[in-house]
Amino acid sequence: MIKAAMQNTAQEVENLIKELLPESEFAENKLFEAMRYSVLNGGKRLRPFLLTETAKMFGVKHDNALRAASAVECIHSYSLVHDDLPAMDNSDLRRGNPTTHKKYGEATAILAGDGLLTYAFEILADNRTHEDAAVRCKLVSALAKASGMQGMVGGQMLDLIAETAAFDIGEVTRLQRMKTGELIAVSIEMGAILGQAANQDITALRNYAQGIGLVFQIVDDLLDYESTEEEMGKPVGRDEEAGKATFVTIMGIERAKEQATILTEQTIGHLSVFGEKGKTLEEIARYILERKN
Amino acid sequence: MIKAAMQNTAQEVENLIKELLPESEFAENKLFEAMRYSVLNGGKRLRPFLLTETAKMFGVKHDNALRAASAVECIHSYSLVHDDLPAMDNSDLRRGNPTTHKKYGEATAILAGDGLLTYAFEILADNRTHEDAAVRCKLVSALAKASGMQGMVGGQMLDLIAETAAFDIGEVTRLQRMKTGELIAVSIEMGAILGQAANQDITALRNYAQGIGLVFQIVDDLLDYESTEEEMGKPVGRDEEAGKATFVTIMGIERAKEQATILTEQTIGHLSVFGEKGKTLEEIARYILERKN
Numbered sequence: 001m002i003k004a005a006m007q008n009t010a011q012e013v014e015n016l017i018k019e020l021l022p023e024s025e026f027a028e029n030k031l032f033e034a035m036r037y038s039v040l041n042g043g044k045r046l047r048p049f050l051l052t053e054t055a056k057m058f059g060v061k062h063d064n065a066l067r068a069a070s071a072v073e074c075i076h077s078y079s080l081v082h083d084d085l086p087a088m089d090n091s092d093l094r095r096g097n098p099t100t101h102k103k104y105g106e107a108t109a110i111l112a113g114d115g116l117l118t119y120a121f122e123i124l125a126d127n128r129t130h131e132d133a134a135v136r137c138k139l140v141s142a143l144a145k146a147s148g149m150q151g152m153v154g155g156q157m158l159d160l161i162a163e164t165a166a167f168d169i170g171e172v173t174r175l176q177r178m179k180t181g182e183l184i185a186v187s188i189e190m191g192a193i194l195g196q197a198a199n200q201d202i203t204a205l206r207n208y209a210q211g212i213g214l215v216f217q218i219v220d221d222l223l224d225y226e227s228t229e230e231e232m233g234k235p236v237g238r239d240e241e242a243g244k245a246t247f248v249t250i251m252g253i254e255r256a257k258e259q260a261t262i263l264t265e266q267t268i269g270h271l272s273v274f275g276e277k278g279k280t281l282e283e284i285a286r287y288i289l290e291r292k293n
Numbered sequence: 294m295i296k297a298a299m300q301n302t303a304q305e306v307e308n309l310i311k312e313l314l315p316e317s318e319f320a321e322n323k324l325f326e327a328m329r330y331s332v333l334n335g336g337k338r339l340r341p342f343l344l345t346e347t348a349k350m351f352g353v354k355h356d357n358a359l360r361a362a363s364a365v366e367c368i369h370s371y372s373l374v375h376d377d378l379p380a381m382d383n384s385d386l387r388r389g390n391p392t393t394h395k396k397y398g399e400a401t402a403i404l405a406g407d408g409l410l411t412y413a414f415e416i417l418a419d420n421r422t423h424e425d426a427a428v429r430c431k432l433v434s435a436l437a438k439a440s441g442m443q444g445m446v447g448g449q450m451l452d453l454i455a456e457t458a459a460f461d462i463g464e465v466t467r468l469q470r471m472k473t474g475e476l477i478a479v480s481i482e483m484g485a486i487l488g489q490a491a492n493q494d495i496t497a498l499r500n501y502a503q504g505i506g507l508v509f510q511i512v513d514d515l516l517d518y519e520s521t522e523e524e525m526g527k528p529v530g531r532d533e534e535a536g537k538a539t540f541v542t543i544m545g546i547e548r549a550k551e552q553a554t555i556l557t558e559q560t561i562g563h564l565s566v567f568g569e570k571g572k573t574l575e576e577i578a579r580y581i582l583e584r585k586n
Binding site for chain 1: 404453
């Protein structure tokens with residue numbers, strides 16, 4: 001059931017992104033094509049789903065939530081495009097398809113990433129995303145913080161450093177929180193911002209968000225270790241090869257699985273204040289724990 | 294006189310950027326260092342000067358104008374970092390110093406660019422930039438449009454395509470307007486947005502901005518052709534080598550010079566509505582025409 005709802009939101013977000021990304025008769029259309037290719041490559045759209053489902057809890061107009069969700073997905077997609085570059089992870093494959101730089105060349109991939117990153121903020125600042133400019137500014141601010149130097153980009157930097165440094169469990173946790181957790185958390189926060197939620201609700205959601213972000217990454221490490229390239233649509237076992245410290249290399253498979261399960265239950269606990277309204281976020285937490293790719 | 298004022302603003306913007314860019318005891322400090330290095334490398338800070346001088350015409354608080362100017366400079370700097378990358382222009386030298394990727398490695402340079410780009414919007418959305426959220430949203434929107442896929446990033450794409458395509462004068466003009474002109478124009482526009490200027494004033498400033506953007510690029514092409522590496526602090530004659538169409542290769546040196554002079558006078562004409570208040574922008578236009586690097 002949750003999967004069907006997620007697929008439905010994914011479709012809505014993709015339709016909107018198609019609408020938002022222009023086509024041009026001029027030569028720069030190659031850039032727009034590369035942006036389109038990067039963002040419309042069949043992701044599960046977990047972040048958009050988290051955003052729109054949180055927004056629903058606070059009665060936000062669905063169209064507004066979808067625009068904000070599209071902005072988050074632009075950020076997520078740009079980060080994958082830049083992360084796949086030869087100078088970074090040097091990946092040829094993403095969700096079973098050639099990565100953007102493999103298909104369009106490295107220079108175009110860099111620019112497509114820059115274009116998507118910039119467009120995210122253009123979408124948020126537009127009054128079609130919310131009628132109240134104060135809300136829009138909060139969205140811009142939250143997304144910039146979560147995805148910038150003290151969030152995702154900082155986490156990517158740590159990830160590069162982790163290739164040659166011996167990170168302990170605290171450092172790996174911090175790295176993963178920055179690299180992956182912050183963008184997941186801000187998706188939920190942006191739903192609450194759109195809904196002008198009360199501070200206590202935002203605090204509960206933040207705790208939930210931190211939890212699922214961590215579970216997401218532990219499961220990612222487990223999948224990188226145990227899954228096949230076919231299931232994942234991208235190369236696996238890369239962390240192990242690179243000798244990189246992950247939750248699995250530090251804790252071992254069994255303890256990592258245990259930890260993910262315990263964390264999921266704790267995380268769901270933060271939703272109790274929302275009663276029935278929190279059920280979908282609860283299901284999402286279980287989905288994140290049990291996903292196979 | 295204009296040079297002293299410009300140096301003064303450059304100093305103020307650099308001081309603010311130093312304050313805004315964090316230092317960290319954690320490993321990601323390498324990223325912050327690379328961002329600092331990229332943005333604090335002794336540029337002339339023309340865009341910040343245009344922004345703060347336009348803001349002055351409308352009585353904007355200087356601190357607000359400086360924050361917005363810092364955001365523009367973050368965007369300008371990120372674009373240079375990404376443009377210098379091996380996959381793009383492959384430049385080793387920028388203003389007489391090693392480019393960011395030469396000094397910190399390619400992966401860190403990509404991330405430093407992403408970090409600066411993202412931070413620009415974080416700075417603008419902060420209520421210290423302007424007390425009115427509607428004004429802040431307009432700043433975010435204007436800067437995102439000017440620097441994104443339909444502005445600067447789109448122009449960079451065209452610039453890559455121009456290496457192998459035969460662009461005519463119209464196409465070169467459009468390329469340059471997108472690649473360089475839009476960010477110069479938006480610097481002026483952001484000063485006017487901060488000052489909540491009347492529509493007719495904004496129209497006059499937009500015409501002025503388009504003009505100086507174009508003159509800036511014609512002069513740039515002339516300098517690339519006539520100047521030495523020592524004067525410019527970066528390699529020259531690259532466009533010629535690459536067989537790229539520029540204003541100089543299409544119009545010839547003499548006609549390009551003539552055109553720049555005529556355009557400057559026309560551009561200054563748009564300032565007449567401002568009387569004495571427009572004198573600094575007039576001086577800037579003449580400075581752009583006569584600059585030697």
